[in-house]
Structures are given as structure tokens and as C-alpha cells.
Amino acid sequence: MKIENIDEPVRILNSNVDVKSVIREIAQDVNQEEAFYVCHLDEIVQKHRIWESRMPRVEPHYAVKCNDNITVLEVLAALGTSFDCASKVEIAKVLSVGVSTDRIIFANPAKPASHVRYAASVGVATMTFDNESELYKIQNLYPNARLVIRIRCDAVDAQCPLGMKFGCDPVKDAPYLLDIAKSLNLNVVGVSFHVGSGCREATVFHRAISFCKDLFNYADNLGYCFTLLDIGGGYPGVRGSSIDEIANVVNDALDIFFPDPSIQIIAEPGRFYVTSAYTLTCNIHSIRNVGNREDGSRKMHKMYYINDGVYGSFNCILYDHQVVKPQPLRDYVGTKKYSSSIWGPTCDGLDQVIEDVVLPEMNIGDWIVFEDMGAYTLPVASPFNGFPIPKVHYIASESVWNMLKDVVTMSEDSFKMMDGSMSKKLESANNRYNYSDIPATIELPHYNQKVVAGDHLLNYINISLIE
Numbered sequence: 001m002k003i004e005n006i007d008e009p010v011r012i013l014n015s016n017v018d019v020k021s022v023i024r025e026i027a028q029d030v031n032q033e034e035a036f037y038v039c040h041l042d043e044i045v046q047k048h049r050i051w052e053s054r055m056p057r058v059e060p061h062y063a064v065k066c067n068d069n070i071t072v073l074e075v076l077a078a079l080g081t082s083f084d085c086a087s088k089v090e091i092a093k094v095l096s097v098g099v100s101t102d103r104i105i106f107a108n109p110a111k112p113a114s115h116v117r118y119a120a121s122v123g124v125a126t127m128t129f130d131n132e133s134e135l136y137k138i139q140n141l142y143p144n145a146r147l148v149i150r151i152r153c154d155a156v157d158a159q160c161p162l163g164m165k166f167g168c169d170p171v172k173d174a175p176y177l178l179d180i181a182k183s184l185n186l187n188v189v190g191v192s193f194h195v196g197s198g199c200r201e202a203t204v205f206h207r208a209i210s211f212c213k214d215l216f217n218y219a220d221n222l223g224y225c226f227t228l229l230d231i232g233g234g235y236p237g238v239r240g241s242s243i244d245e246i247a248n249v250v251n252d253a254l255d256i257f258f259p260d261p262s263i264q265i266i267a268e269p270g271r272f273y274v275t276s277a278y279t280l281t282c283n284i285h286s287i288r289n290v291g292n293r294e295d296g297s298r299k300m301h302k303m304y305y306i307n308d309g310v311y312g313s314f315n316c317i318l319y320d321h322q323v324v325k326p327q328p329l330r331d332y333v334g335t336k337k338y339s340s341s342i343w344g345p346t347c348d349g350l351d352q353v354i355e356d357v358v359l360p361e362m363n364i365g366d367w368i369v370f371e372d373m374g375a376y377t378l379p380v381a382s383p384f385n386g387f388p389i390p391k392v393h394y395i396a397s398e399s400v401w402n403m404l405k406d407v408v409t410m411s412e413d414s415f416k417m418m419d420g421s422m423s424k425k426l427e428s429a430n431n432r433y434n435y436s437d438i439p440a441t442i443e444l445p446h447y448n449q450k451v452v453a454g455d456h457l458l459n460y461i462n463i464s465l466i467e
């Protein structure tokens, strides 16, 4: 498991403060040199609202692999999502934030035995399979598990196809596997698929759901009574993207093939929830000019070296096929523009973030912002060559905090009231806290003159508005 980057509380901002202002505030600190993230928790809350409004029948099981940060898991758990875990460590992490076992699907069709044993020991019963050996393993280690057969149905175009590795053929293999499961007396409860991460063909969901219906019928004839349909991941999450097209296809297909409301429909969205919540800001520490500056006969190309690269957050370029977009933090009005490339900090020539982009002339110490960096970045990043993984600054609006405060299990230290100015402090007297820009008094619980610290503390904080 990755070591968490949370070493400071979630900052609660007044509604006028946007991510860019927070980034500017952090970047202008003279001591700030490392790359850093700002994660706006409101984005995650907003995504959940969108999900609920577009696919009300489909229960999201957040795919932990996408971003396993504990604050993200806390917020999603508080919102009521369930979880898709790929390993025992992910299961343990989700359980640690107070999620009950029936809100977890172990959605890895090829599981190491020790992970199945762990799932059995904690009672995470729902798990996927797509091959015969897995059935024998589960019969041996967790015979009462609730099994979900994963079929293959690939989108014609996806950012990261998965079908070459997972999912049995729904026509040629799935009936055979169900026969075996039945002969082993295993409890198969439904069907799942994943059309590919970053799906670019909405209609694939219709095809896949139709295959699932055929397998529900087949299972019926075998004497099973399937109750679960898992429509996997594939939903976009970058700013400006929409799940509407996919949602329309899914909702129509559910109406056609699964009109029975007693069938539980779940999905495993990952990038949808977190991509847009995270913005990365990197510092330029070196610049190389290539080309002839004197006579202008050759175009000058500028190579900017920044303090995060493909071994860190930008691993998403290699593994997740992401195209990242640099935005200089400062305004460069009237500054000459150059063909430029951006490079990571390590000594590997592979460590290139952007090959060719036109950018205004920037200087050492300037900052470059990258939006949409919340998915498949931090959980995969390594500190290769000794360059640290960027720290994350968490922010949330007051309204979101007010909504979450009674349900998250984070401790008192996890939150701090702020406005745009990150340096302002709460004024406190005894255990009552007043914040000048926010008309509220926060009262922390205390015992024998000491503020009570520890888990679940937010459950006991009183906030009263000052008239």
C-alpha cells in the first residue's frame, strides 16, 4: 500500500475560492518548490450527484485501484457509494473507513489464494471469476462466496482495453463455466463485464447487457436465480466530459433486458469520480534552449525540466495512455511563444511529459498546472531517482463539509476552516473556534479541559451559525 500524502487537514474554503487561487497561494510561498496537488472534494461530491441523477438504478462501486487515497475513500463512503476492490490490501483499506462487507465487490477474476482466504476471513463474499481454475480455488477456500461471472464485451475504442486479459466469451465459454459452477455446488449470483477503461463507444453497453440477459436465462435453466448485474467501468471523468450518452444507452438497455426492479444493478466507476478532482502543479527547475538563437535561421526549441515525471504522477502517460495538457500558472501577456517540450526530473531519457507543444517563454521557478490528474496517477507513482511523489492539499467548500461532517470518520485534525488565505488561523477560546470570514462558531468536544481527539470526532462537533 502506498504511504499516504496527507500531512495536513482538508481546508474548508468559502465559496468564492477556486482551485487556481489556492494553487497561486501555495505556489507563491517562498519555501514551496516541490510539485503539489490540489484535490477539490466538491468535484467528487458533484460527480456522485451526476451519477445518481443519470443512472438512478445503478449503484456505483468505486474502483479503488483508480485512486486509493483514504480521504477520497472516506468521502465516497460518506456519500453512500460501495466499492470495487482488486486485492486484500484494497479490501482492508475500504474496511478501515467503516464500510460494511456487503458494500464491497472483490472484482478481480484471477485472485491469489491468500487474497481469497482474506476475503473469506472478513466476509467479503461477492467476487468475480472468468475461468475454471478460479472456481476450484473458490470452492476450496470460500465455498459460500457469492460469485459473479465476468464476460468479455469490448468497446471498439477505449483508452485502456481490458478484454485481452479478463472476461470469458459470453457465448462459447460462459455457459460451460456456469455448468461447472453448478456441478461444484457454487453460489453464482450474477454477471459482470467491463467494456474497457475510458470507453469511447457508448453502444457497447447495449451489446454487453444483452449478453448478460442471455446468461441470466441460461442460469435460470440450470436452476440458478441470478439477482446481480454488474456493468463495470468505462465512464469518462475529465472536465467537460459527460456520462449522458452512456447513461442513455444503459438505461434503455436495462428497461429492455432487465425491467425487473428486484435485480440489483451495480457499476464499477473509477476515473469518473476522481479524474477532475485533482490538479497537479509542477515547478520548472531547468531549461535547455535548442537551436540557433542568433540568426533565426533555425527555430529555437525550449526544453523545460519539471519536478514530476513519468516515474511519478505522469506514469499515467505510459500506463493509462493519458494526454496531459500544460497550463502555465502565470499570465504571459505579450511573451514570445516557442515550440517546447516538457521533461520529468529523473535521469531517464524516457522521462518526457510532453513531446511538442507551443508555450510562452517561461523561466526557472515558474509553475505549470495540469488538470484532470486524479485517476491512475498517485497509486502508481514511484519516487525513482529520489524525486518525491507530490503532496496533496485537500480543499472543500463549506457546504460540502457541512454535508460530510457528520458521516466521515476522519479525526478533528483532518479539517481546518480557511478562506482563500491559507495562512489565516482560527481564533480560539477554550474549545470554541471563531473564524472571521465565516459566520460560524465551531465547538469541539472536550473532556477535562482537553479537546477530545481521535476517530469519529466530527460526529460530535457542533457548528452554530452566528446571528
Ligand SMILES: Cc1ncc(COP(=O)(O)O)c(C=O)c1O
Pocket (backbone or CB within 6 Å): 063, 066, 084, 107, 108, 162, 194, 196, 197, 198, 199, 232, 233, 234, 235, 268, 269, 270, 271, 272
Ligand atoms: C475490474 C475493474 N473495474 C473497474 C475499473 C475502473 O474502470 P474505469 O477506469 O473505466 O473507471 C477497472 C479498471 O481497470 C477494472 O479493472
